Amino acid sequence: MATKKTNLPSKNAVVDSCACEIGESERKATGVDPEIKASNLRRLRRLEGQIRGLQRMVEEDRYCADILTQVSSVQEALRSVARALMRNHLSHCATQAIRSGSVEERQAMYDELLELIYKNAR
Numbered sequence: 001m002a003t004k005k006t007n008l009p010s011k012n013a014v015v016d017s018c019a020c021e022i023g024e025s026e027r028k029a030t031g032v033d034p035e036i037k038a039s040n041l042r043r044l045r046r047l048e049g050q051i052r053g054l055q056r057m058v059e060e061d062r063y064c065a066d067i068l069t070q071v072s073s074v075q076e077a078l079r080s081v082a083r084a085l086m087r088n089h090l091s092h093c094a095t096q097a098i099r100s101g102s103v104e105e106r107q108a109m110y111d112e113l114l115e116l117i118y119k120n121a122r
Helices: 034-059 064-100 103-121
Strands: none
Touching: 034 064, 064 103
16 A cells, blocks of 8 residues: 655544545555554565465465365455455545545546445455
8 A cells, every 4th residue: 555654643643634646657545544554564464474375385285175265364364454445445535535526536436436346346
């Protein structure tokens, strides 16, 4: 999750607004709770280790059901990260666009949210 540095009043502060900036080359979230970001990074690092473990299991010809169980575990952990990211996006980026954006910005946000919901429902 790419973020812009902000001057937060405290380590545990939650950023109230987000103006997910759209630049020429990339978009960046500007309203990211530092604790959520740290939690997501920890989860992703743990997942990285789980994926390496899955690779070893395949290399070692481990029992298929055991590998599949671990694959399910990784998928659920990824879904957990996705839920946290979606919550942040809804709390900051989408809320900002819907509350104070132009008609075009609001419509673009609605379209983006629908695409994300349907993409993650598969």
